[in-house]
Amino acid sequence: xxxxxxxxxxxxxxxxxxxxxxxxxxxxxxxxxxxxxxxxxxxxxxxxxxxxxxxxxxxxxxxxxxxxxxxxxxxxxxxxxxxxxxxxxxxxxxxxxxxxxxxxxxxxxxxxxxxxxxxxxxxxxxxxxxxxxxxxxxxxxxxxxxxxxxxxxxxxxxxxxxxxxxxxxxxxxxxxxxxxxxxxxxxxxxxxxxxxxxxxxxxxxxxxxxxxxxxxxxxxxxxxxxxxxxxxxxxxxxxxxxxxxxxxxxxxxxxxxxxxxxxxx
Numbered sequence: 001x002x003x004x005x006x007x008x009x010x011x012x013x014x015x016x017x018x019x020x021x022x023x024x025x026x027x028x029x030x031x032x033x034x035x036x037x038x039x040x041x042x043x044x045x046x047x048x049x050x051x052x053x054x055x056x057x058x059x060x061x062x063x064x065x066x067x068x069x070x071x072x073x074x075x076x077x078x079x080x081x082x083x084x085x086x087x088x089x090x091x092x093x094x095x096x097x098x099x100x101x102x103x104x105x106x107x108x109x110x111x112x113x114x115x116x117x118x119x120x121x122x123x124x125x126x127x128x129x130x131x132x133x134x135x136x137x138x139x140x141x142x143x144x145x146x147x148x149x150x151x152x153x154x155x156x157x158x159x160x161x162x163x164x165x166x167x168x169x170x171x172x173x174x175x176x177x178x179x180x181x182x183x184x185x186x187x188x189x190x191x192x193x194x195x196x197x198x199x200x201x202x203x204x205x206x207x208x209x210x211x212x213x214x215x216x217x218x219x220x221x222x223x224x225x226x227x228x229x230x231x232x233x234x235x236x237x238x239x240x241x242x243x244x245x246x247x248x249x250x251x252x253x254x255x256x257x258x259x260x261x262x263x264x265x
Contacts, residue, residue: 019079022096025258027061027074029082029091031098034106038114040079045120045178045203052077052197053206054190055104057084058255059247063187065258070187073194081107083209085230086252090259103232105221108181108211115179116143123172123202124151126183127212135216149175154184160192169199176201183212 019040021028030037044051054060054077064071074080082088083103091098115122122139124132132151139146152171154164172180180202182189189207197205213219221227222235233252237244 020099021080022091022094022098023262024082024087024090024094025061025065025255025262026071027056027064027080029056029080029087029098031082031091031096031100033100034102034110037079037081037102037107038110041111041114041204042118044078045118048203050197050200050202051079051204052190052193053079053081053107053204054193055081055083055102055107055186055207055209056087057186058086058252060186060190061087062251062254067187070191073187073190076194077190085227085232086255089230090255093259094263104209104211105214107206108208108215111179111181111206112139112143112146112215116146119145119147120178121147121149121175122179122181123149123175123177124181124183124212125154125168125172126189127153127210129153131183131212131216131218134218135212138216149177165196169196173199173201178202179204179206181206181208181212183208183210185209 020031022031032040043049054074056074060070060074064074081102082091082098083101085101088098088101112122114120124135126132127135132153136148136151139148150171152168154160154168157164160168180200182193182205184192184207186207186209189209193200193205193207210219214221219239222232226232226235233248237248
């Protein structure tokens with residue numbers, strides 16, 4: 001039996017989003033175009049409706065299968081983006097095509113441009129030391145009027161201590177940005193946003209992954225032809241083979257048989 005493509009209705013105080021989502025191994029993934037996404041972002045910010053945006057590649061979906069807490073975070077997020085060509089292919093195979101693949105590397109420059117145009121404020125949280133400051137410089141060189149309110153880099157630790165978590169909240173809440181961009185890798189960043197959502201004085205909460213480094217010019221993105229061919233993962237692997245070997249050669253191959261099982265279940 002093929003999966004249906006439900007229309008998830010997100011009821012906010014002032015407007016309602018008719019929001020199609022597609023079931024990929026239990027994770028409800030948003031199906032809309034990049035422009036539709038930006039229009040929703042604008043509505044959320046202008047009406048001060050707190051919204052979590054999770055950007056999910058294959059490894060995040062597999063993490064959700066193994067961890068019920070991760071699954072709940074994704075399925076409670078208002079927006080869950082398809083950051084993977086294999087996931088888009090899988091949606092077609094399942095009979096419920098996702099309209100467009102939208103990666104963190106696509107979201108970040110488009111969202112920054114939107115913030116500059118609409119005078120939305122931004123705060124950068126996470127990544128390695130110096131990356132946020134370099135990204136802030138690149139943003140202001142490109143959009144001098146963009147309101148980047150600050151950066152904060154927490155120390156690397158699997159789970160933040162209460163003391164460190166309080167520092168992160170204080171850094172964000174001191175300036176109350178319209179957009180909070182969190183670069184802690186997925187699904188850690190998505191868990192952190194969900195756990196602290198109520199306490200954060202920010203409207204659009206985006207787990208952006210490694211896009212900070214790319215937009216800052218510290219890392220390079222793959223050529224367009226590799227993106228279209230679904231080979232962006234290989235380009236990233238060549239850049240960071242030690243860190244990404246397990247993700248791409250041990251975890252990712254589990255995805256195909258699981259999708260086949262879902263299709264014929």
